[in-house]
Amino acid sequence: MKKIEAIIQPSRFDAVKNALHALGVEGMTVSEVRGHGRQKGHTEVYRGNEYTIDLLPKTKIEVVVAESLAEQAVQAILKAAKTGKIGDGKIFLSKVDDAIRIRNEEHGDAAL
Amino acid sequence: MHKWLVRFAVSCALGCCLLAVPGNAQSPATTQVAPPAAESVTTQVTDRIAQLEQQVTDARTSGDNAWMLVCSALVLMMTGPGLALFYGGLVRKKNVLGTMMQSFTLMALVTVLWALFGYSLAFHPGGHYIGNLGYAFLSHVGAAPDPGYAATIPQQTFMVYQLMFAIITPALITGAFAERMKFSAMVAFMTLWSIFIYDPMAHMVWGQGGLLNASLGGLFPTLDFAGGTVVHITSGVSALVCALYLGKRLGYPKESMPPHSVVLSFIGACLLWVGWFGFNAGSALTAGSLASSAFVATHFAAAAAALGWAGAEWLRNGKPSVLGAISGAVAGLVAITPAAGFVGPMSALAIGLMAGVFCYLMVAKVKAWFGYDDSLDAFGVHGAGGTIGALLTGVFATKAVNPIFKDSHGNASAVGLLDGNAHQLLNQAIGVLMAWGLAIVGTLVILKVVDLVIGLRVREEHEVEGLDLSQHGEEGYYLEA
Numbered sequence: 001m002k003k004i005e006a007i008i009q010p011s012r013f014d015a016v017k018n019a020l021h022a023l024g025v026e027g028m029t030v031s032e033v034r035g036h037g038r039q040k041g042h043t044e045v046y047r048g049n050e051y052t053i054d055l056l057p058k059t060k061i062e063v064v065v066a067e068s069l070a071e072q073a074v075q076a077i078l079k080a081a082k083t084g085k086i087g088d089g090k091i092f093l094s095k096v097d098d099a100i101r102i103r104n105e106e107h108g109d110a111a112l
Numbered sequence: 113m114h115k116w117l118v119r120f121a122v123s124c125a126l127g128c129c130l131l132a133v134p135g136n137a138q139s140p141a142t143t144q145v146a147p148p149a150a151e152s153v154t155t156q157v158t159d160r161i162a163q164l165e166q167q168v169t170d171a172r173t174s175g176d177n178a179w180m181l182v183c184s185a186l187v188l189m190m191t192g193p194g195l196a197l198f199y200g201g202l203v204r205k206k207n208v209l210g211t212m213m214q215s216f217t218l219m220a221l222v223t224v225l226w227a228l229f230g231y232s233l234a235f236h237p238g239g240h241y242i243g244n245l246g247y248a249f250l251s252h253v254g255a256a257p258d259p260g261y262a263a264t265i266p267q268q269t270f271m272v273y274q275l276m277f278a279i280i281t282p283a284l285i286t287g288a289f290a291e292r293m294k295f296s297a298m299v300a301f302m303t304l305w306s307i308f309i310y311d312p313m314a315h316m317v318w319g320q321g322g323l324l325n326a327s328l329g330g331l332f333p334t335l336d337f338a339g340g341t342v343v344h345i346t347s348g349v350s351a352l353v354c355a356l357y358l359g360k361r362l363g364y365p366k367e368s369m370p371p372h373s374v375v376l377s378f379i380g381a382c383l384l385w386v387g388w389f390g391f392n393a394g395s396a397l398t399a400g401s402l403a404s405s406a407f408v409a410t411h412f413a414a415a416a417a418a419l420g421w422a423g424a425e426w427l428r429n430g431k432p433s434v435l436g437a438i439s440g441a442v443a444g445l446v447a448i449t450p451a452a453g454f455v456g457p458m459s460a461l462a463i464g465l466m467a468g469v470f471c472y473l474m475v476a477k478v479k480a481w482f483g484y485d486d487s488l489d490a491f492g493v494h495g496a497g498g499t500i501g502a503l504l505t506g507v508f509a510t511k512a513v514n515p516i517f518k519d520s521h522g523n524a525s526a527v528g529l530l531d532g533n534a535h536q537l538l539n540q541a542i543g544v545l546m547a548w549g550l551a552i553v554g555t556l557v558i559l560k561v562v563d564l565v566i567g568l569r570v571r572e573e574h575e576v577e578g579l580d581l582s583q584h585g586e587e588g589y590y591l592e593a
Binding site: 034045046047048049050052053 | 371
């Protein structure tokens, strides 16, 4: 099993979600995060004080998929999330030792 | 008014209007049908006139009292939730409750102080600088009006209206020491401030016998319609002293501390704008045309100042901000406070515009130059706005709006500079200086005393953790729940 962690532009989230659903990926965890890569932040001004905001809002999607599906899932995410501009985000892949469904304690691919 | 009543009453009486008025609480059932002999007609006419006069008085009181009670509610609303939201939105999330708690506590604390002896100290006729304890526990303060203050409303209404001013004034100061003052120290500080700074200043400007009282023959008549000196200068300058004494917040100015919710501040500012009609127009103490004039002046100043601040920001930063626009409106409202019942609508626009730009510069430039951490700009908006407003009152006040000064023949004489009375500017300056002086000296003494006994500032760990948790054991937003 592979874990795919994708940090994307919040505006691309719906497209990515739909693309994953279309592939048959049924479980995902989504969080609203702040962060930056090499993208610079922006400046906000409150009553004459300038604040540099380097942490920009992003959406993080975490999915765990069977090995066989991993490459397609990554491609789907890439296609849906890309705008071509700085700030598109990143995808991280890692190996998962096991997955367990809490309700009935199924292990492995069956739990996905 | 009187003559017409007499003529009307006489013609009614002669035209056989000896009608009993059933169910009217004002007229005792004394109408007896008697032969219309001359003397009893006169008695009936006199009775009828007295009855009508009473009804007129009651109607006037009714209108004025209804208005003043609503104004009292509006001014209280300015503190809670107006100021609580305005300030609450400007601080970091971890301090939102602590900030609101400061305003709310004052709503309760100052009320008790006022009831026990505060009103008495501020408004009992007495010396130049302070009243006395004649009204302690609000004795003699009931349904009967005090003609020296407000002849058509119960003194109780006047007292409770003034109470709302006494509440919001110290609440304004909390903006200066936001995010770092111990709650216990704040309670002690505010108790002393209310007694030793607010009560005397209120007495001097508004109390009978007060040194600066413009309408009741003070030695240095300072025109202050609704509290530019009493409320804004004292609190704003006090705020500066507090900010300097307590020192900067940890991490200021390097660390980023933007407002956690401009949304809350926006709501608060709008509540302040609306509430300010009670603050300024209510200071007419009647529901007559002066209240209308003050209402209009207040609104116009807020509008012009909002545009002034936003415009200045647009020019200087390239974008007008919401925080700037609402801060501008507040600055305009502050500046028009002393002037509201003395200036015309066009002057109000001018005062507002000047205040908006002036306070913007105070906050955006002067504060940075000097480097003090007046966290929520209590000095920049209230201290500075109140000062410029008080001085501009001396310029724009006119007898056409409010003939407050009379010459020896009883005719209205020039009020402000544009009327031809340049001397008033001097009186305004004296009032301003007294407010500054009292605020600086009084606040320093009180701060020192409280610091020695309790300690003013929270511990470092508590400041980092946030006042909500450290002082009150609560979190403002437990969104995961």
